Amino acid sequence: MKKLWKSNKPMVATLVSGALILLGILLNYQGMETLSAAVFVLSFIIGGFHQATEGIRDTWKNKRLNVDILMVLAAIGASLIGYWLEGALLIFIFSLSGSLEEYATNKSTEAITALMKVVPTTAKRYLSSNQLEEVSIEELQIGDRVLVPKGESVPTDGILLGSRALLDESAITGESIPKEKKATDDLYASTINLQEAIQMEVTKRSKDTLFANIIRLVQTAQNTPSHTASLINRLENTYVKVVLVMVPLMIAVFYWGLDWTWNESFYRGMVLLTVASPCALVASATPATLSAISHAAKQGILFKGGIAIENFGRIDCMAFDKTGTLTEGKPRVTNFNRKPETDPSIIFAIVESLEHDSTHPIASALLAFLREQEYSSITLEDREDLTGFGLTGTYQNSQWKIGKEPFILTSPAQRNELVDEASHLQEDGKTVIYLSKDDEVVATFALLDTPKTDAKATIAFLKENNIHTIMITGDHEATAATIAKELGLNEYRANCLPEEKTHILKELQQTYQMVSMVGDGINDAPALAHSDVGIAMGGGTDIAMQTADVVLMKDELHYLAYTYELSNKLRRITLQNILFSLIVILFLIGANLFQYINLPLGVIGHEGSTILVILNGLRLLLGIKKKPLDT
Incomplete structure (x- = not known):
């Protein structure tokens, strides 16, 4: 009582x-x-x-x-x-x-009270002697090394120092499935370590963490x-x-x-x-x-206020960034072609040996493709990374080169059926990587930043509700046209710089009453700020919290449809x-x-x-x- x-x-x-x-x-x-x-x-x-x-x-x-x-x-x-x-x-x-x-x-x-309860109050910090001391989270400084035992909450934002970890990030994203982490990946305050004890390096003070920003955002809303x-x-x-x-x-x-x-x-x-x-x-x-804002917060949808959730249902034009918003943000190999007489296992081994330690997104896509193939690793001689152009190496007295067209095709005599086929792939908006042996093109890899699995259905939902859809991207015309056609967008604008996106939004606002912009909250910050309803995907960035009216923590497009119906x-x-x-x-x-x-x-x-x-x-x-x- x-x-x-x-x-x-x-x-x-x-x-x-x-x-x-x-x-x-x-x-x-x-x-x-x-x-x-x-x-x-x-x-x-x-x-x-x-x-x-x-x-x-x-x-x-x-x-x-x-x-x-x-x-x-x-x-x-x-x-x-x-x-x-x-x-x-x-x-x-x-x-x-x-x-x-x-x-x-x-x-x-x-929702806020429940979140506050999972915020840890103390942390186990390493001293210079490698001994542990228990301190208040307010005492943690950027650069401190902290131990997070199994089953305990991460005390503040930081990066993982070990090789891998498994964390429950439901307090941040609302997603119940644990998230796997690898070395140097970001760790967020109040997420829970589900496996053995891990070490982390502090990158933010407790008052500046993503979790603290979420609490402030919902309280403000x-x-x-x-x-x-x-x-x-x-x-x-x-x-x-x-x-x-x-x-x-x-x-x-x-x-x-x-x-x-x-x-x-x-x-x-x-x-x-x-x-x-x-x-x-x-x-x-x-x-x-208040009830709608509270429910949305539990779903990982954060609003800056009642005005934002009320306006969401009045949107009649929704503009999208492409990379990382409509697409995965990572290129994927969609086509592999080779000369019939060339052994595919040799091609795969050569490419793996050339690209194995590169951090370029294209190299990562090629290596991801190779992991699904069967071949035996080899070692190249005289391997050289020509930054901005491509890579070269020698195997069995033959010189192998991999890169884009300007680096590989230096003479009209090098054109063959593979090169002609690559031209068609490029017209479809794909990036083509050439592999040559002694200046003869023997294989090509076509890559494309593929749409998210729920992108097409989300666009269809928006169009069914009479919302005009447009993609505004910095990518070239062919790539933009391919993605726009695949997703069924009403229109697209290509080759746009960040400041040009803002001008396009202003043009759209002359035609439509309520224009929203959906982006990743980083390079799209100006456009998000100028739209009537700015929507940031995957709000792990501080800029998303500052500029967007709505933050979708789960980075899943189908929550646009859910939020529209909730509004x-x-x-x-x-x-x-x-x-x-x-x-x-x-x-x-x-x-x-x-x-x-x-x-x-x-x-x-x-x-x-x-x-x-x-x-x-x-x-x-x-x-x-x-x-x-x-x-």
């Missing part, structure tokens, strides 16, 4: 208020009217204290009126004319709706309302003033214009004060937005809440004017609608039903 009191005092106060109302009804039934009135007043004070103080504090601090003030005035007014039970019921149900709204807010911050919530909050002050003016005017009309008794006129004024209050309207957007569900629920709130207010005002309802029914109808609106918004904590894209 003590824990419950500390964690949710308003709800406990509401329950006590409700119990006192039942006691007051029982006492009144026994004929103890004075005592029952005292109990109702006590219920009034206990149930309304939190809401009243919050309302008065908000009014004083922001110099604006709010619905809390209206409810307190209505309850006091009902009590003044002897309607103790009605006043207590009004405060009880109003307090209940306020407690539920606070519950919604607390529920929306559970929860404090940044959507356009709809901001509009409703701005209207609340004016609305409350109108109600405060209209109530005494209507009491005067009831008393002098309709010849009702003073008690009846004042009573109807208190009912009007209750039912006309915009409690449900005020609660239409904020709980729903639209938020919009639908908010619209439902607004329309429902207005209809209930108008109905109750009309029913009061015709004397069809009393104060208890008005309270139940008005505050009941507020509770329903809040519960409807809380549905977004469950997210949406995932519809797998056809990949």
Whole structure:
């Protein structure tokens, strides 16, 4: 009970208020009217204290009126004319709706609370003598060497010093499948070491880690309302003033214009004060937005605020970077051709010997291709790496060369069927690597940065929802055309420098109302910043946190579709809440004017609608039903 009191005092106060109302009804039934009135007043004070103080504090601090003030005035007014039970019921149900709204807010911050719990407070740091000392994570300095035992959390961002590791990165990405790491790979604070103890080198202070940035980003998002919530909050002050003016005017009309008794006129004024209050309207957007942001954070989708998640569903043009966004960012061998009389195992062995210690992405792609082939390794003589051109070496008195066309084809006489076929591959946007033996081309390898597995299905989903899709890339025309055609994009722009991407976005904004840019958050930072909704993929970069409105931590394109549907569900629920709130207010005002309802029914109808609106918004904590894209 003590824990419950500390964690949710308003709800406990509401329950006590409700119990006192039942006691007051029982006492009144026994004929103890004075005592029952005292109990109702006590219920009034206990149930309304939190809401009243919050309302008065908000009014004083922001110099604006709010619905809390209206409810307190209505309850006091009902009590003044002897309607103790009605006043207590009004405060009880109003307090209940306020407690539920606070519950919604607390529920929306559970993602942050859960994240905070996995942040380690200490780390095991190596001294110069190679001994270990336990220190606070705030004491860690860049360059420190740290031990992370099996089952413990990584204390801060760094790089792996060992050969391999297996980590649970679900706190960062939401992905339940453990991530394998190799030497010098990045390690992130609060991820969990699943295998034997590892050593790491600190690269960031605890306050600057990716994890700390995530927490700050979600906290900021929860404090940044959507356009709809901001509009409703701005209207609340004016609305409350109108109600405060209209109530005494209507009491005067009831008393002098309709010849009702003073008690009846004042009573109807208190009912009007209750039912006309915009409690449900005020609660239409904020709980729903907070719930959506909280759910998205658990899925690894980070928003900078309610505006970002609201705008996502209004996007009508989505621009994409190519490399690392629509494509894997790593070239892959798609075609291998050779002269028929040449032994493929010799070709593979030569290429492996030439490229074995190169770190170039093309070399990595060739070596990945060779790992799937059968051959025996050989050793070349006079191997030479001509940086920027290619590699050469000697095997069995023959000179072998590997590289792109300008390096290999130095004479028209070298052209053969392989070279002609390579020209066609290049027209398809592929990068061709030539292998020659004594200046004769004997094999070619065509490479292409292939699309991500979910890219085509994601583009199809966007087009089905009337979102114009465009790829803006720095790659040459042929490559861009190939990728655009394969994915079914509406259009593409090639050979674009980073600053040109910004100009293209501005052009698109002249045609479309809401233009988003999807990129990796590094070279696309200017475009992300200038778009209406900047979306960074794989937000492991600080620049992504700084410039993007949305960060997809899992680096998977199908989450664009998920986020779009989540945004639209938020919009639908908010619209439902607004329309429902207005209809209930108008109905109750009309029913009061015709004397069809009393104060208890008005309270139940008005505050009941507020509770329903809040519960409807809380549905977004469950997210949406995932519809797998056809990949």
